[in-house]
Amino acid sequence: MNRVIIQLSDLHLLSDIESTVREVPTWRTLSEVLSVIRQRDEGEFQLVITGDLAQAGERVAYERLAEWLQEWRPRCLVVPGNHDHRSTLRDVFDLPRASSAEDPDSICFSEPLGEWRLIGVDSQIPGEVGGALSAGQLEWLESELASQSQQPTILFMPHPPFSVDSTWADAIGLANQEAFWQTIERFPQVRSVVSGHVHQQYSAIRGDVLCLTTPATSFQFKPGSESAQFDPVSPGFRLLVLREGRVDTEVVRLPRLAFPPRVVEN
Numbered sequence: 001m002n003r004v005i006i007q008l009s010d011l012h013l014l015s016d017i018e019s020t021v022r023e024v025p026t027w028r029t030l031s032e033v034l035s036v037i038r039q040r041d042e043g044e045f046q047l048v049i050t051g052d053l054a055q056a057g058e059r060v061a062y063e064r065l066a067e068w069l070q071e072w073r074p075r076c077l078v079v080p081g082n083h084d085h086r087s088t089l090r091d092v093f094d095l096p097r098a099s100s101a102e103d104p105d106s107i108c109f110s111e112p113l114g115e116w117r118l119i120g121v122d123s124q125i126p127g128e129v130g131g132a133l134s135a136g137q138l139e140w141l142e143s144e145l146a147s148q149s150q151q152p153t154i155l156f157m158p159h160p161p162f163s164v165d166s167t168w169a170d171a172i173g174l175a176n177q178e179a180f181w182q183t184i185e186r187f188p189q190v191r192s193v194v195s196g197h198v199h200q201q202y203s204a205i206r207g208d209v210l211c212l213t214t215p216a217t218s219f220q221f222k223p224g225s226e227s228a229q230f231d232p233v234s235p236g237f238r239l240l241v242l243r244e245g246r247v248d249t250e251v252v253r254l255p256r257l258a259f260p261p262r263v264v265e266n
């Protein structure tokens with residue numbers, strides 16, 4: 001039986017529903033993305049959100065989002081991005097505490113989906129834009145992979161543990177990428193690593209692992225850039241269809257860019 005995952009990333013929601021980030025009304029762009037998801041009628045899909053749910057960890061934003069996602073909440077998995085406030089997010093979304101005692105605030109998940117396993121890894125370093133995995137998180141990831149080695153697995157992690165061929169974006173990705181790859185290289189069940197954070201679509205193969213990043217539901221950055229530049233393309237989400245050990249995926253974008261972001265002035 002095929003399983004469907006919808007990944008949302010980088011929502012950047014504010015307390016005030018009318019407020020904007022760089023002139024982008026992020027609640028409105030999210031609303032349009034959710035409308036497209038509803039129209040597609042994918043059946044019983046699994047929702048995964050890879051970070052930056054709020055622009056600055058605002059409780060009100062989390063509470064409104066939890067209401068908006070009410071129909072999908074029983075199958076909604078979350079990992080925090082650099083803009084999120086972990087304890088507030090955990091509180092509002094009723095998320096489990098991480099199993100690593102070393103990182104009591106981190107938010108991870110390990111859940112079955114049919115024959116598959118979905119593992120979410122918290123790559124946030126509180127107060128910093130870039131991410132990293134602590135020794136405790138790497139140990140937890142290794143033990144999850146070792147105990148579920150028969151299940152084809154997808155890892156979700158906000159900060160990409162791979163280059164996206166963009167100088168500035170790579171500088172704010174996962175810092176200890178080699179430690180991550182050394183951890184997972186013994187586990188051939190890992191089929192894909194799916195990230196957010198960089199607000200752009202990217203895909204590459206490393207070994208047998210499909211490495212993906214996904215557009216934000218808010219505003220986008222230009223792929224392949226030396227410095228951060230807004231990209232005038234519409235928001236979107238990622239669809240992952242899991243079939244007999246294989247991942248098929250596509251990015252779905254809104255049909256038009258209704259709210260172009262204000263250009264960053266250096």
Ligand SMILES: [Fe+2]
Pocket residue numbers: 010011012051052081197198199
């Ligand atoms: Fe973001």
